[in-house]
Amino acid sequence: MSAPQFANDPAQLGVNPTSDDAERVPAPLESEIRRIYERSPLYAQRFPLHEEPLRWGCYEEIPRLTKREIVERGHQSFFADYSEIERGLEESRFEYESTSGTTSGPMTVIMEDGWWDEQTARAYEASPILRQFVGKAYRKCILAPVGCSSNLCPYEDHPFPHRYLNGTHYLNLTSDPFVFREAEWDRIVVELQAVKPDVIEGEPIYLSLLAREVSKRGVTVPSVKAVILTYGKASLQHSRRIAEVFPAPQVDLYGSTEAGYLFVGDAFADNSQVIDANAFVELVPYRGLDEVFQIIVTTRGREAMPLLRYHTGDIVQRFPQGYRLLGREGGLHFRADGSLVSPTDIDQVLPEDFKCWHYSLVQAKADRWDFHYVADHTAPDSVTAAIAQVLGDGARVVPFRRRHIPPAASGKFALLKPLA
Incomplete structure (x- = not known):
């Protein structure tokens, strides 16, 4: 099979376009994958890895890791002897943090x-x-x-x-x-x-x-x-x-x-x-869009909780x-014809004479969007007209000037909030 695409510099990845074995995973990536398997028993439990040189077909079979899986399995599943991590935390050799995230619960992260x-x-x-x-x-x-x-x-x-x-x-x-x-x-x-x-x-x-x-x-x-x-x-x-x-x-x-x-x-x-x-x-090509991709991450040099083929979202x-x-997958809107609207597209159509400190465009119904913004002056009609045009599909945009736009439960803010 053909090699997947990577965003890394090909020289850093170790890809040799003249190699006689195009099916072989480049040495730097294969070495990191095997180190991750050695450090964290989680991965062998999910997908045993053979000892033969790693090829792209096998790489593709390694299941992608998700935030939800980390939350459900628990951070302790990354470690063969969690008592060693507890001692490391007591001795300040390891640290931990709980991310707010967008999953069903907080994710605990252990780091050296x-x-x-x-x-x-x-x-x-x-x-x-x-x-x-x-x-x-x-x-x-x-x-x-x-x-x-x-x-x-x-x-x-x-x-x-x-x-x-x-x-x-x-x-x-x-x-x-x-x-x-x-x-x-x-x-x-x-x-x-x-x-x-x-x-x-x-x-x-x-x-x-x-x-x-x-x-x-x-x-x-x-x-x-x-x-x-x-x-x-x-x-x-x-x-x-x-x-x-x-x-x-x-x-x-x-x-x-x-x-x-x-x-x-x-x-x-x-x-x-x-x-x-x-x-x-x-x-990973995303929804057939030209030059638009999901990103799947494999960390380098991590001792605690290394991530292999991690789907960031x-x-x-x-x-x-x-x-x-x-932005995040949940923060992107798709028109009826499948074309993409991102926060950048909204940015680019806002008139030059409009200034605000923050805004959030929230889809209330299939054809209605609420434009919440914090500004010193009321937005002119040209703002909502421009946004409606870029959204397409007969969208109607209703402006709301606010003093306060609250964050999500995670504590984070969103520029674009389509219906789920």
């Missing part, structure tokens, strides 16, 4: 000490914008959901500067920035000024609202050299509001707590690349210069 920092450094090295900070002392502020990723975010109400750890300062103590009180924003803005960060990282909605609050208070933070948009899907509206207050290059950094960082690129440049040292990313589109992260 230092793994998050190492794969983050590899992500920075893969970005021309972030590479300047690798191996150097720099200051970073994070504004994101409290249960954001790995062990990064503190859970206790530590006073400033006790939330400044190893060059990183954690600005917020609770989630949902729409309900932060003025006193809380006062504290956040003062701490931001005090730290003078080189990098600001955060969930795009949080950073958009931070830009609003910084602007309202008439202050500036000229130290910022880069803005990292991560944890959630950014819109052009978020990006522009952030850039008005923090005029620094923006980086789109995509990943998850369980898989680590997978793609990095310049924000809204459609040039995201796989972080080859972190994972192998398989591309995210969709990417390939461009000549790289990839665009379209």
Whole structure:
């Protein structure tokens, strides 16, 4: 059978187009698969692996791993002797985190000490914008959901500067920035000024609202050299509001707590690349759409809970210069003719004279969509007309200007919410 497609650099994957044995899985990928089988008994239970050289036909038979399966089996199924993990947690050789996710229950993730920092450094090295900070002392502020990723975010109400750890300062103590009180924003803005960060990282909605609050208070933070948009899907509206207050290059950094960082690129440049040292990313054609794929991830170098052919639930589109992260499968809409509408398509039709801090387009019925937005001014009729046109199928769009757009039960925000 023909080899599946991968988003990785072919040289990093180890593909040799002149090989006499095109059916053979490249050595770097096969070595990682066998290491994963050695580390986690889960995989041999699901699909025994033979000792002969691995071919693509056998690779395709390895079942894809899903978030639901991890939740249902439990994280302990990854380990032959879980008492060793418990001792490692007590001795701080291992760490754990529970992701909010979109599955039926929270997913517990075990990771070896230092793994998050190492794969983050590899992500920075893969970005021309972030590479300047690798191996150097720099200051970073994070504004994101409290249960954001790995062990990064503190859970206790530590006073400033006790939330400044190893060059990183954690600005917020609770989630949902729409309900932060003025006193809380006062504290956040003062701490931001005090730290003078080189990098600001955060969930795009949080950073958009931070830009609003910084602007309202008439202050500036000229130290910022880069803005990292991560944890959630950014819109052009978020990006522009952030850039008005923090005029620094923006980086789109995509990943998850369980898989680590997978793609990095310049924000809204459609040039995201796989972080080859972190994972192998398989591309599965999606619904017959041109250059649109599901991604299936095999992590590299993980000791605890390595992932093999992991179905993340995210969709990417390939461009000549790289990839665009379209979002989660459940956050995409399909017209009656099967063509795709993504959050990017909505972004691109919003009129230039419309500015908002956040929006969410929610399908209420088959032909009705509610456009919830947070803005300083009421949206002109041209906004809903443009959205209706891109949705097609006679869609009717009803606008609602809001002070607060609540997150989902998981604590995350969505730009596009089609009917299930």
